[in-house]
Amino acid sequence: MELLAFGIMRDIHCHADAEDLESYSMGASSVEETARIEEHLLICEDCRDRLQQGEGFLNSMQVAARQWRRDEKALKRRGWKIPAWLPVLAAACALVLVVVAVRAVRSTGPAVAVSLTALRGNGAGSIGPARRELSLQPDLTGLADVPAYRLEIVDQTGRPVRLAALPRTQGAVAVPGLAAGQYFVRLYLPAGNLLREYGLEIR
Amino acid sequence: MNIETRSDALTGNEPQVPSWSGLVERVRAGDPSGLEQLYAVFVKGVRFFLWRQFGPQDLDDKVHDVFLIITQSIQRGELREPERLMGYVRTVVRRQVAAHIDSAVAARRTQQSLDPAMTLSDREPDPERRVLEKENQDVAMRMLGALPKRDREVLIRFYLQEQTAEEICRELNLTHTQFRLIKSRAKARYGELGRRRLSQRAGFRRT
Numbered sequence: 073m074e075l076l077a078f079g080i081m082r083d084i085h086c087h088a089d090a091e092d093l094e095s096y097s098m099g100a101s102s103v104e105e106t107a108r109i110e111e112h113l114l115i116c117e118d119c120r121d122r123l124q125q126g127e128g129f130l131n132s133m134q135v136a137a138r139q140w141r142r143d144e145k146a147l148k149r150r151g152w153k154i155p156a157w158l159p160v161l162a163a164a165c166a167l168v169l170v171v172v173a174v175r176a177v178r179s180t181g182p183a184v185a186v187s188l189t190a191l192r193g194n195g196a197g198s199i200g201p202a203r204r205e206l207s208l209q210p211d212l213t214g215l216a217d218v219p220a221y222r223l224e225i226v227d228q229t230g231r232p233v234r235l236a237a238l239p240r241t242q243g244a245v246a247v248p249g250l251a252a253g254q255y256f257v258r259l260y261l262p263a264g265n266l267l268r269e270y271g272l273e274i275r
Numbered sequence: 276m277n278i279e280t281r282s283d284a285l286t287g288n289e290p291q292v293p294s295w296s297g298l299v300e301r302v303r304a305g306d307p308s309g310l311e312q313l314y315a316v317f318v319k320g321v322r323f324f325l326w327r328q329f330g331p332q333d334l335d336d337k338v339h340d341v342f343l344i345i346t347q348s349i350q351r352g353e354l355r356e357p358e359r360l361m362g363y364v365r366t367v368v369r370r371q372v373a374a375h376i377d378s379a380v381a382a383r384r385t386q387q388s389l390d391p392a393m394t395l396s397d398r399e400p401d402p403e404r405r406v407l408e409k410e411n412q413d414v415a416m417r418m419l420g421a422l423p424k425r426d427r428e429v430l431i432r433f434y435l436q437e438q439t440a441e442e443i444c445r446e447l448n449l450t451h452t453q454f455r456l457i458k459s460r461a462k463a464r465y466g467e468l469g470r471r472r473l474s475q476r477a478g479f480r481r482t
Contacts, residue, residue, distance in 0.1 A: 133430060
């Protein structure tokens with residue numbers, strides 16, 4: 073066959089194989105191979121059918137592969153996307169951490185001694201820092217001599233917030249930190265008789 | 276769908292072709308049987324190529340033009356090597372395609388109103404064809420989804436990114452045989468899914 077003189081060509085009358093047809097469909101055949109395939113296609117209905125079937129597969133695969141890649145990318149984007157609520161949550165967490173840290177720092181400091189002298193009706197009373205442990209030292213002058221008094225702290229609405237026993241000999245009682253506000257410290261006899269009430273402003 | 280692989284490529288049943296030199300001689304002599312045989316051998320192939328380029332519009336006219344050119348040039352003795360008849364027919368078809376595209380482009384450039392005879396036809400598939408293509412794409416998508424990741428990567432690189440077999444084999448550490456096997460399995464699976472779909476459709480019709 074004359075075409076075989078080109079060396080690389082096979083017999084034109086032989087069917088093209090699937091790989092050659094696929095390369096042809098994808099435009100990847102050499103000039104010589106393209107000529108050989110096209111000349112064969114001119115006279116071979118079987119190969120024309122196979123070419124069309126192969127091109128159907130090729131087109132479907134290209135569309136499907138493109139779609140697959142798009143889906144993969146979208147999935148990846150979704151995977152790495154920062155949700156809109158995440159910064160808000162992070163800020164809230166940071167705020168909570170700051171508050172907790174501040175409270176922790178404040179509450180871990182040494183107890184602050186507060187002398188309670190001013191009685192209710194004589195102004196706001198003694199002043200103490202908020203959120204710090206307090207060492208309350210009420211003025212016990214003139215009070216009945218008992219081994220211990222009952223000490224109660226109420227807020228300005230009268231709601232008890234702290235309760236402690238105050239030994240007469242110590243003259244002071246440690247009280248956990250209080251939030252800022254106006255308080256009243258009440259001193260009772262063990263039997264429950266109110267002896268004295270002091271004003272305490274926590275700032 | 277019946278996709279073949281190299282292993283099951285068509286064998287035997289090669290097209291029956293006449294002696295090209297005898298055929299050319301008869302055409303040159305104006306023998307009607309020669310003209311008839313020339314037409315019979317090439318008409319489907321010529322139609323096939325022209326249809327691929329232009330679609331169905333004026334297809335018969337274009338086929339006729341090609342045969343006119345071939346016959347006349349043979350009769351003028353321009354085909355010096357009769358054994359190259361197939362190559363010559365192919366060349367004429369390609370020239371006709373190029374000429375038609377050139378004139379269509381020129382006409383579009385110079386004319387405001389479009390002359391239907393001078394336009395390239397719309398190759399958009401008809402609705403039925405579009406549905407079929409969509410179904411085939413779904414089959415391909417399902418097939419891709421069912422493949423192991425590496426096989427899928429091979430197919431995507433080859434068919435979408437148009438990487439060469441050598442590049443893919445090198446980058447994914449595959450032998451050429453493995454590469455071909457992955458492709459042929461995918462084609463076989465695609466064909467199988469397509470056939471299953473067709474049989475399901477046939478079953479649906481019966482009920």
